[in-house]
Amino acid sequence: MQWNEIADHAKQWIKEAGSLLVASLQVSLVIETKSSASDLVTNMDRQIEQFFIEKIQGTYPHHRILGEEGYGDKLTSFEGTVWLIDPIDGTMNFVHQKRNFAISIGIYHDGIGKIGIIYDPVQDELYSTIAGEGAYCNDIAIPKLGTGIVEEGIVAVNAIWLTENSMLNCEKMTALVRRLRGTRSYGCAALEIVYVATGRLDGYITPRLSPWDFGGGAIIVQEVGGIITDFKGNSLNPIEKSSVLVAKPGVYEQLLEYVN
Numbered sequence: 001m002q003w004n005e006i007a008d009h010a011k012q013w014i015k016e017a018g019s020l021l022v023a024s025l026q027v028s029l030v031i032e033t034k035s036s037a038s039d040l041v042t043n044m045d046r047q048i049e050q051f052f053i054e055k056i057q058g059t060y061p062h063h064r065i066l067g068e069e070g071y072g073d074k075l076t077s078f079e080g081t082v083w084l085i086d087p088i089d090g091t092m093n094f095v096h097q098k099r100n101f102a103i104s105i106g107i108y109h110d111g112i113g114k115i116g117i118i119y120d121p122v123q124d125e126l127y128s129t130i131a132g133e134g135a136y137c138n139d140i141a142i143p144k145l146g147t148g149i150v151e152e153g154i155v156a157v158n159a160i161w162l163t164e165n166s167m168l169n170c171e172k173m174t175a176l177v178r179r180l181r182g183t184r185s186y187g188c189a190a191l192e193i194v195y196v197a198t199g200r201l202d203g204y205i206t207p208r209l210s211p212w213d214f215g216g217g218a219i220i221v222q223e224v225g226g227i228i229t230d231f232k233g234n235s236l237n238p239i240e241k242s243s244v245l246v247a248k249p250g251v252y253e254q255l256l257e258y259v260n
């Protein structure tokens with residue numbers, strides 16, 4: 001398989017899609033809610049997913065696509081080449097803040113991560129990797145991560161997980177927040193994962209992501225030595241929803257004790 005050629009196409013398409021998103025910020029969006037008032041979808045989520053499906057099917061007709069908005073294939077297995085696509089990760093940010101959103105692509109072959117590409121079109125930052133060939137931010141190599149400790153770490157976590165909830169122990173989370181150097185919350189899982197890869201964050205804790213949220217970022221952060229698993233320490237299955245703990249070595253082992 002020509003992974004270089006596929007990655008080049010994916011980068012070209014993701015940049016084109018990013019320009020469409022930035023241009024759309026100037027015109028009024030059609031905003032609807034899905035499962036709840038905080039679960040937003042816009043005409044652009046749908047348009048961008050359809051844009052990728054047309055490009056991929058036109059160029060790689062045997063590849064399959066799993067996209068958040070459901071225009072792709074109904075996958076029951078991960079055989080062959082599969083594209084995981086989130087046309088807008090951070091739709092709430094896209095609508096309310098007009099920044100801190102991204103397009104996420106993860107390309108897997110027989111379930112193994114091959115290519116990860118995340119594009120933040122407002123910052124014009126393209127994060128990419130072909131597994132085994134290093135990770136890049138706008139063609140500048142991202143250095144391998146060293147080890148760290150929570151006392152010197154900044155970890156992304158949404159404040160909701162410090163309130164009473166069924167996914168995490170909020171007393172343990174409060175103790176963790178007191179011990180950390182700092183916390184942040186960007187509201188865009190794909191960016192929070194690649195920020196761990198670039199060292200802007202030392203870790204990220206989030207209890208329920210879908211494959212298209214973590215599929216691209218997971219390949220990038222692992223390429224630079226970051227660790228990404230579910231809250232029990234198991235490898236992520238790119239076909240299932242999952243809790244996600246991602247961090248640099250050292251910090252990961254410490255965080256695992258708080259979320260497990």
Ligand code: 2AM
Pocket residue numbers: 068086088089090091092158187188189190208209210213
């Ligand atoms: P989305 O914008 O593509 O839906 C928000 O904290 C981040 O978590 C976003 O990246 C959002 O992705 C993702 N997310 C995915 N599923 C979610 C859920 N059920 N509830 C809240 N956020 C979710």
Ligand code: CA
Pocket residue numbers: 045068086087088089090091
């Ligand atoms: Ca989305």
